[in-house]
Amino acid sequence: MQTHEIRERFINHFVKAGHTEVPSASLILDDPNLLFVNAGMVPFKPYFLGQQNPPFPNGTATSIQKCVRTLDIEEVGITTRHNTFFQMAGNFSFGQYFKEGAITHAWTLLTGSLEDGGFGLDPDRLWVTVYLDDDEAAQIWHEKIGVPEERIQRLGMADNYWSMGIPGPCGPCSEIYYDRGEEYGRYGGPVVDDTRYIELWNLVFMQNERGRGIGKDDFEILGPLPKKNIDTGMGVERVACILQNVENVYETDLLAPVIRVAEKLTGATYGRSESLAADGDTTSAAYHAAHTDDIRFRVIADHCRTGLMLILDGVTPGNEGRGYILRRLLRRIIRSARLLGATGVTMEKLMDTVRETMTPSYPEIADNWERIRAVAVGEETAFLKTLESGTRLFEEAAAKVRAGGGTELGGEAAFSLHDTHGFPIDLTVEMAAESGLTVDREGFDALMAEQKARAKADNRAKKHAHADVSVYRPFVDNHPTVFLGYTSTEAEATVLGIVADGALVDRAGEGSQVQIILDSTPFYAESGGQLADRGTITGTGGAAQVDDVQKTGKKVWLHSVTVTGGELAVGQRVTAKVDHAWRHRARQAHSGTHLIHAALRQVLGPTAVQAGSMNRPGYLRFDFSYGRQLTEDQLRRIEFIANEAVDADYTVNTVETDLDEAKKMGAMALFGENYGSRVRVVEIGGPFSMELCGGTHVGHSSQIGPVAVLGESSVGSGIRRIEAYTGVDSFRFLSDQHQLSDSLATRLRVPAEELPDRVDALTSRLHEVEKRLTQLRAAELTAKVGDYVRAAVNVGELRVVAARVPDGVSSGDLRTLANEAKGRFGADAAVVFFISSDSGSGKVPFIAAATDAAVESGVSAGEIVKTVAPYVGGRGGGKPAMAQGSGSDATGIDAAVAAVKDVVATSAK
Incomplete structure (x- = not known):
């Protein structure tokens, strides 16, 4: 049975039983405790928390919710049980039926015949667990359903008591397991072997309110809820494994095709470790290599699907939050494909395969495919460049290890490559082996553990109880x-x-x-x-x-x-x-936002998708997903198209309809927004702009007034922002710009239309003057080098120049001066130190340089800089031959100069 049919049978079963079908919410919801929706009940939390009355006629609902869990990304692929994306099918009752109803509904669907719309599972292979003291649930399972007592097992709070991890609703639960057979492990139910017995469904009897506490079982139960609710979750992918008679989710109809494409792209073969294990070979190098390859294939399959679904819901790769998670997933795909043998680009073909497998359940993928493809391929292109730069950094680090006679790359160096430069540890280990080196994995793992501990502590700190409403x-x-x-x-x-x-x-x-x-x-x-x-x-x-x-x-x-x-x-x-003026200008700005959005998509195409907006009277800002800076021409075209719509005096129509009808009309929705069954469509100029929107708007586009685009900027990785004025604020801005242009034209004595050429000419002349001044300053400094060199003093066997140069000399000029002075000493052992100050900026730049002979004697320019930096309230560093830094306290310059000789005397052999 295909996964799409499993989904359909589930929904049909509960709709026939009077439940309202609720479409899956976006993976991104406005919840301070969640990065992504991670359970089927999340969209229903306001009803369980008592913040809202459920809007369902019979007080019951059913859904198949998209979910993403990313806490154990590193575990994906190592076992076949971890997935980052999964589909949770659930049925919910808000004060209607309780334990007997939930148990009966689940059992009927699981064991019902295929002809009657069920899954046709053998009831003799189903086991259940209940909470320790939940005699009521145990009695229902035995007496009402007919499950033998020996197949009903009791577990403690950590396993069979549910809560959200924070104060709120909670209650005992009952889980349904399927016995896969003796070839999978020992007999005795899930308490004996949870590999043989696979959990299919969790029935939560939400009846109590939990207090504060930590963990799954360390919290106080405050008392009963006003209403007893039901929240269940059936793992669609797990049921697919059983009904498709495959070993694990990676062999189901949704992920197996991705692995087959990955095999073609890499030349490697999936499943070799299982063949070797079947022959009794689980210790050889060949087995371990095959097992590692299988892990990489599973990482590719899992992360491709998760990545596509996150991009579908509006996430773009970035360096923090949701964007960081997506970037990490995509880069693990690229890394795994490379380690399996891929030499070219892989992302488009892998993602295209996911598109084919998932579109029957999520038809919106087809509508957003170009944007999804562009984001995924763009991240691959960027990461391949990171791999190139990371390779260079690795080679530099490896060269230092070999130069020092070592054979192991330190954990700190490996962690820096991974954390700072995005270079995967797997590639570091592989390249180290190719270079005859090992990697301090214990040191690396310790630093990773520290980072994870900080991240988990930060995540716990961000979680809080739901506001008391x-x-x-x-x-x-x-x-x-x-x-x-x-x-x-x-x-x-x-x-x-x-x-x-x-x-x-x-x-x-x-x-x-x-x-x-x-x-x-x-x-x-x-x-x-x-x-x-x-x-x-x-x-x-x-x-x-x-x-x-x-x-x-x-x-x-x-x-x-x-x-x-x-x-x-x-x-x-x-x-x-x-306030009439406030509302009027606010409507102008909000309607202007719709014009900017429509114009932007005309200019940039469908891959530019709204990522947020803010409208206040007379002003708007519009954030959108796009991978590069807009050109001046693109900005002008966006502004022109928006103002064409203003001039066209389009009628602004609003229609209230159901969500499906709105989508058929072509109305655009905002990613991350959880829309109800009834939505409001705002249409400006027919096909020009049509969006789901609950805001207030003008009656005709001409009432927006002129739209003046202020510019665009980056507000995060892959996110751009356009800002603009509307109405009288736009007119005021344009008037100010006109006055500024006239003033400049008058001062420069040219017509306004010639201002750009005149400014370019003046800028060119200024650059030439600055270049000439730089050359003169360098020549002047070079002329003084001889004086500084002649003033060198002997410190042991070394010649030392330590001097304060004239104020106002930049760090770049100091480097030129130091290189020139260092060169004058030729093969002699010598050290040069120069320091200056800039009264305008308050900075105190300084530099140290050592000849090769001085370095061989034990002197390090880097150590000199680190030692003298505190005298001027600064810091610095560098290599033994050249180092520099900057401070902020000019009163310590003389002391810094005097300290150089002591440092040299101490360092020299």
């Missing part, structure tokens, strides 16, 4: 705010609640800063990159200035206000009025 819960459940802002900027409303310092109060007096909850509001709450409206709330007894508006539970508007006079009270009728 219980004060808002009655309003979320019973009084969702009616938003009137799409059609009006002023409305009559009733004060439903006032929150001060996290608690409900009846009234708020002058000077108070509180949150006000209204039954209806014209105020736009910040979302989708658009800042919240500003304005006033006034009643017969008081008035308040609205400083910010946020949403809680996606249903209730929280107006953060400062009471400016009188008193506001719960139950009072008030007038909520948006």
Whole structure:
């Protein structure tokens, strides 16, 4: 049975049972505790936490959620059980059915016949586990389902008690295992051998609230939840292994094709270690080499799929956060392919294979393929260059080891290549062996362990309990705010609640800063990159200035206000009025963002995808995924296309529809956004721009006013940013630019249109003058070299020049001076030290140089620099023959000069 059919059967089973089908959320959700969605229940957390009422008619739902777990990336491939991407099929009940319902649903699907839509598994091969004292679940399994007592095993909190790792919902769980047969291990159920017995499904009975604690079993259970909920997770890939009768996930229909393509690209063969093991050979070098190759094949297959799915959801390679994880995965693919024998590019063919296997379940891959391909291939191109530079750095490090008579590359050097320069340790080890060297793996592993410990500690520090929003819960459940802002900027409303310092109060007096909850509001709450409206709330007894508006539970508007006079009270009728100028300019900016996005895609193509935005009155910034800097011509074209749309006076239409229909219309969605079943489509000029958006917009594109692009910049690896003004702010900017141009033209006495040529001419002349001044300064310094050399003193067998040169000499000029002086000594043993100061910058540059003979005698320029640097409040370093540094305390220059002779005297043999 193909994996896509397994998914279909699962969803159909639960839809027939009355569950609402919920599409998979993006792998990127706005959750401070998660880098990626790592479990099927994550999108449903607001309902389990009681922050929102579930929007499902029967109080039940089912989904197949994309998940990524990256904590054990290094373990992928070593075993066949670790995967970074997986699909978690689940069914959820929010206060409807509980243990018996969850158990019955799961058992019926697993053991039901293929003709009836089930998976047709033999019930005699299924074992279950329950929590130690969960007699209720054990009784249901035995008496209702008919599982023999000997196939029901009890496990402790670490295995069969679920929580999110932080204070929140928790509860016992029951896991369903499949017996793969005696050839896989010992009889006796999962407590005896979890290799023979493979876990298929985990049923979580979410009934309690956990307190603070660490780990899976070191926390307090505070008490029962108001409602008992069900959260289950069935591993789609694991079920595929059973139904396709293969050894592991790498042999299923989704990953095996990737391995076959990798074999063609590398010339290596997958599975040789299994053949050797079958013959009893598990100790030879041939077996270990084959086993290592198999690990690399699995890394390629796993990471290709994960990488594609992350790029699909808008992640781009970078040096931190999600971008770093993606970069690491892609580079492990490239590295593994290279170590298997690949000599050219591999990424496009591997990713294309993943596209073919995954598109039946995720058709959006086809729509985004060009962007996915461009990101993956671009990262491969960049990393191949890193491998080239890393190879040079390795050769330098290896040469130092050999020069010192050593045979081992130190752990620090290997770690620096890996951590600082992105050079994989596997390649370092391989190249070291080719050079007749070994690598201090213990030292490297120790440094890696320290880094991982720091990362895990940092990750734990970032996790926190979910914010206490219980004060808002009655309003979320019973009084969702009616938003009137799409059609009006002023409305009559009733004060439903006032929150001060996290608690409900009846009234708020002058000077108070509180949150006000209204039954209806014209105020736009910040979302989708658009800042919240500003304005006033006034009643017969008081008035308040609205400083910010946020949403809680996606249903209730929280107006953060400062009471400016009188008193506001719960139950009072008030007038909520948006600042008209603020709203007008905010609408201009938000609609202008849509124009910029559409224009940008016209100029750069579909691979340029939105990565975030911010709109405030009259100003917008738009972040997008793109691998290189835009040219001036591209920026001009983007600006021109946007203003053409303004001039065209397009009608701005908004349509509310369901998500599938919106996608059929061609509406673009923002990656990482978890859209509901009903969405709002904003369309400007028919096909020109069509996006899912909940913001406020102008009625016609001409109302945006001129769009003035300020420029573009980098805000991270692979992420660019365009900034622009709209409306009167744009006019003001363009007017200022015009005045500046006129002023420059007047001063330079040329027509405005000739300014670029005139500036280029002046710049060229300035460069020539600077070049001439540099030459004159160098000649002047060179002329003084003789004086410094003649003033050299003897320190033992060495000649030493230590002098303060005139102020204002740059570090580059100091190097020129030092090289010239050093050269004057020829084959003699000599040391040169020069230091200067710059009153303008406050810097104190210095340099030391030693002839070959001086170095042979034991003198090191690097040690001289390190020793004298503290005298001037600086630091420095370098090689024995040449080193330099910089300080900030000119009062220590004389002491630094005097110290040079002592250092030389101590160092010389």
